Amino acid sequence: MSNPTAAMLVIGDEILSGRTRDANMHYLAQEFTKHGIDLREVRIVSDDASAIVAAVRALSAGFDHVVTSGGIGPTHDDITAPCVADAFGVAITVRDDARTILQAHYDRQGTELNEARLRMARIPDGATLIENPVSAAPGFSLENVHVMAGVPSVFQAMVSSVLPGLTGGQPLLSQTLRIERGEGDIAGPLSDLATRFDDLSIGSYPYQRNGVYGANVVIRGTDGGRIDDAMTALSALFPEAVAS
Amino acid sequence: MSNPTAAMLVIGDEILSGRTRDANMHYLAQEFTKHGIDLREVRIVSDDASAIVAAVRALSAGFDHVVTSGGIGPTHDDITAPCVADAFGVAITVRDDARTILQAHYDRQGTELNEARLRMARIPDGATLIENPVSAAPGFSLENVHVMAGVPSVFQAMVSSVLPGLTGGQPLLSQTLRIERGEGDIAGPLSDLATRFDDLSIGSYPYQRNGVYGANVVIRGTDGGRIDDAMTALSALFPEAVAS
Numbered sequence: 360m361s362n363p364t365a366a367m368l369v370i371g372d373e374i375l376s377g378r379t380r381d382a383n384m385h386y387l388a389q390e391f392t393k394h395g396i397d398l399r400e401v402r403i404v405s406d407d408a409s410a411i412v413a414a415v416r417a418l419s420a421g422f423d424h425v426v427t428s429g430g431i432g433p434t435h436d437d438i439t440a441p442c443v444a445d446a447f448g449v450a451i452t453v454r455d456d457a458r459t460i461l462q463a464h465y466d467r468q469g470t471e472l473n474e475a476r477l478r479m480a481r482i483p484d485g486a487t488l489i490e491n492p493v494s495a496a497p498g499f500s501l502e503n504v505h506v507m508a509g510v511p512s513v514f515q516a517m518v519s520s521v522l523p524g525l526t527g528g529q530p531l532l533s534q535t536l537r538i539e540r541g542e543g544d545i546a547g548p549l550s551d552l553a554t555r556f557d558d559l560s561i562g563s564y565p566y567q568r569n570g571v572y573g574a575n576v577v578i579r580g581t582d583g584g585r586i587d588d589a590m591t592a593l594s595a596l597f598p599e600a601v602a603s
Numbered sequence: 604m605s606n607p608t609a610a611m612l613v614i615g616d617e618i619l620s621g622r623t624r625d626a627n628m629h630y631l632a633q634e635f636t637k638h639g640i641d642l643r644e645v646r647i648v649s650d651d652a653s654a655i656v657a658a659v660r661a662l663s664a665g666f667d668h669v670v671t672s673g674g675i676g677p678t679h680d681d682i683t684a685p686c687v688a689d690a691f692g693v694a695i696t697v698r699d700d701a702r703t704i705l706q707a708h709y710d711r712q713g714t715e716l717n718e719a720r721l722r723m724a725r726i727p728d729g730a731t732l733i734e735n736p737v738s739a740a741p742g743f744s745l746e747n748v749h750v751m752a753g754v755p756s757v758f759q760a761m762v763s764s765v766l767p768g769l770t771g772g773q774p775l776l777s778q779t780l781r782i783e784r785g786e787g788d789i790a791g792p793l794s795d796l797a798t799r800f801d802d803l804s805i806g807s808y809p810y811q812r813n814g815v816y817g818a819n820v821v822i823r824g825t826d827g828g829r830i831d832d833a834m835t836a837l838s839a840l841f842p843e844a845v846a847s
Contacts, residue, residue, distance in 0.1 A: 372806050375642045376775065377632030378821065379808070380624075384647075388621030398619045400654065401647040403628075406806070410644065433787045434807040434818075435794040475790030494811070510809055531620065543677045546719030550679040562616050562650070563678040564623070565754055567738070574678075577622060 362397045362528030362581070363423040368414050369403040370430040370439050371509065383428045383514045390518055395528030395581070396424060406436050408445070415446035419504050424525055426518070429509030431498065433475040440499070443506055444483035454482040457497055464495035490520045529581035534590050538600040541565075541572040548596045549576065556589045558582070575603070606641045606772030606825070607667040612658050613647040614674040614683050615753065627672045627758045634762055639772030639825070640668060650680050652689075659690035663748050668769055670762070673753030675742065677719040684743070687750055688727035698726040701741055708739035734764045773825035778834050782844040783817040792840045793820065800833045802826070819847070 367387055373379045384401055391398045399422060404410040411430075418425045430439030444451035457480035458472075465472045479496040482488065489498035489505065491513055498507045498517045507517040538545055542565045553561045559580040566573055578589045594600060611631055617623045628645055635642045643666060648654040655674075662669045674683030688695035701724035702716075709716045723740040726732065733742035733749065735757055742751045742761045751761040782789055786809045797805045803824040810817055822833045838844060 372804065373808055373821065374628075375632055375645065376777070376823065377629060377634075377636050377642075378777070380629050384618075385621060385624050388619055390621075392621050398621075399649055399651075401619065401645075403645040405643055407643075432807070432809055433790040435790065435797050436806050470785070470787070473787060473791070475794075476787035478790075479787075494816075510811065512811060533620070533622070541714070543714070543717060543720035543723075546677040546679065546722075547717070550719075553679050560616065562680050563676070564617055565676055567754065567756060572738075577617065579616075579620065 362395050362531070363526050364399050365391055365396045365424040365426065366400040366402070366418040366422040367398065368411075368418055368425060368427040369401065369509075370406060370411060370427065371403055372405045372436075374403055375405055382511045383509065386511070386515060387426060387428075387518060390522060392531045394522055394525070395530045396525065397528070397531070406430060406438060408438055408442050411439060411442040412446045415443055415504060419446070419502060423503060425504045426521075427504065427506045428514055431479065431496070431506060431508055433478050433496075437478070439506060440481050440483065443501055443504060446504075447483065447485075447501055449484040449501070451481050451483045453477055453480045457482050457488060460488075460495055460497060489517050492516050531579055531581060532583050532586055533577050533579040534586050535578075535603050536576045536590065536593055536597070536600045537573060537603045538576060538597045539571060539573040540597070542574045545574060545576070545597065549593075552589065552593060552596070555592070556585065559585060559589055561589070606639050606775070607770050608643050609635055609640045609668040609670065610644040610646070610662040610666040611642065612655075612662055612669060612671040613645065613753075614650060614655060614671065615647055616649045616680075618647055619649055626755045627753065630755070630759060631670060631672075631762060634766060636775045638766055638769070639774045640769065641772070641775070650674060650682060652682055652686050655683060655686040656690045659687055659748060663690070663746060667747065669748045670765075671748065671750045672758055675723065675740070675750060675752055677722050677740075681722070683750060684725050684727065687745055687748060690748075691727065691729075691745055693728040693745070695725050695727045697721055697724045701726050701732060704732075704739055704741060733761050736760050775823055775825060776827050776830055777821050777823040778830050779822075779847050780820045780834065780837055780841070780844045781817060781847045782820060782841045783815060784841070785816040786818050789818060789820070789841065793837075796833065796837060796840070799836070800829065803829060803833055805833070 486499040486501040730743035730745040
C-alpha cells in the first residue's frame with residue numbers, strides 16, 4: 360500500500376491504571392481510515408518525561424504523521440509540550456500568538472489568565488498552532504508531530520483542524536462476512552483466498568456467542584471492485600455466511 | 604515506586620483500522636493495578652512481522668513483564684507465535700504437549716484436528732504453556748513475555764492463569780475528588796499539594812459537562828493513610844468538591 364503512514368501517542372496515566380478507557384484512539388483510527396492514512400501503531404505511555412520524549416522521537420522517525428493526545432492542560436502533570444520540544448531539541452516559551460488567543464478567551468469569560476493558564480501558551484520554537492474552537496488553548500504541530508488535547512471534544516475538533524492539511528491517500532474500504540464456523544474450518548480456504556488476492560488485506564476475527572464459534576472475515580483495500588470480487592469468491596466458499 | 608513494571612502489546616489490525624475497540628487493555632490495566640504491577644506502556648501494532656518482532660524485543664528489554672494479546676489462532680493472519688520465537692532467536696515447532704491438548708479437545712467435539720488447527724500447537728522452544736479453559740488452544744510464556752489470545756473471554760482466562768505466578772507488589776490505591784472548577788483555577792494549589800505529597804501520584808483529568816468545566820483529581824499510591832491525608836488537604840482547599 361502506498362498510503363501515508365501514521366502513529367498515535369496517547370499520554371495517559373489514567374488509561375494505564377485502568378481508571379478510564381481511551382476514546383480518542385478509536386476516533387482517530389476511523390478518521391484516518393476515511394482519509395486514506397494508514398494508522399500503523401499506537402503507543403500509550405505514562406506522564407513520564409523520558410518515556411514521552413523517547414516515544415515522540417521513535418514515532419516521528421518511523422511514520423509520516425504522528426498525533427499525540429493528552430497532557431497539554433494547565434496542571435503540574437501536563438508535560439507533553441516541553442517533552443515534544445525536548446524531543447526535537449528546540450526551546451519552548453510562552454508565545455505571543457498563543458497568549459493573545461488565551462487572553463481574549465478568558466477576557467470574554469471574565470476569568471483571570473493566571474500563571475497556570477499561561478502554561479498553555481508555551482509553544483515550542485518553530486511550531487504552528489492548532490485551533491481549539493472548544494476551549495481556546497491551542498495545540499501545535501512541530502515537524503510531523505501534531506500535539507492535541509486529551510478531552511475528547513477538544514481532540515476531535517483539533518483532528519478536524521489538522522486532517523485536511525495532511526497528505527492523505529485513497530480511503531481504505533472494507534467489507535465483512537460473518538461465518539458461523541470455527542476458524543480452524545475456514546483457515547485453509549481463507550489462506551488460499553489471501554494468496555489469490557494478495558493486493559488486499561484479509562483478516563479473520565474469531566468470536567464465540569452462546570457457545571457457537573464463528574469469525575468475522577474482513578476484506579480491506581483501496582479498490583472497491585477487487586473487494587467485491589474477493590467477497591464473491593469468499594461467499595461462494597461459505598454460502599451460509601452473512602455479509603455484515 | 605518499587606512495584607514491578609509491565610507493558611502490553613496488542614496485535615490488532617482491526618483496532619488500528621477503527622473497526623473494533625480494544626477491550627483487553629482495559630481489563631489488563633485493572634488486573635495489574637489490583638495485583639501491584641505498574642502497567643507503564645501499551646503498544647498496538649498491525650499484523651506485520653517486523654513490527655511485532657521489534658515491539659516484543661523492545662518491551663521485553665524495558666519492562667519486568669510483557670503480555671501480548673491477539674494473533675495466535677489458526678488463520679493465515681495469526682503470526683504472533685513465530686514472531687515471538689524470532690524475537691528471542693529460538694525455533695518454533697508443533698510441540699507434543701500442545702498437540703495432545705488440541706487432539707483431546709477436538710476429539711471431544713468430534714472435530715478434525717486439521718492442518719490449520721495444528722498451527723495452534725506451534726510453540727517456541729523453551730516456552731511454557733498457558734492454559735486455555737475456554738477453547739483449549741494454549742498460550743505460552745517465553746522469558747518474560749506472556750502470549751495470549753485476543754478473544755476477550757480467552758484473554759481473561761489466560762490472565763487468570765498467569766497472574767498468580769507473576770511477581771506483584773503493593774496494590775495501587777486511589778481516591779478521586781470531582782471539582783467543578785476550570786483546571787486553570789485549581790492548578791496552582793494542586794501543584795503545591797503534589798510537591799507536599801511527592802510520594803503520591805496526583806493527576807488532574809479535565810471534563811466539560813453541560814458547558815460546565817471541571818476536573819477529576821485522582822490521588823494514587825500504595826499507602827492508604829497517605830492518600831487519606833492528601834484527600835483531606837485537597838478537600839480543605841476545595842470544600843465544594845465531591846468525592847467520587
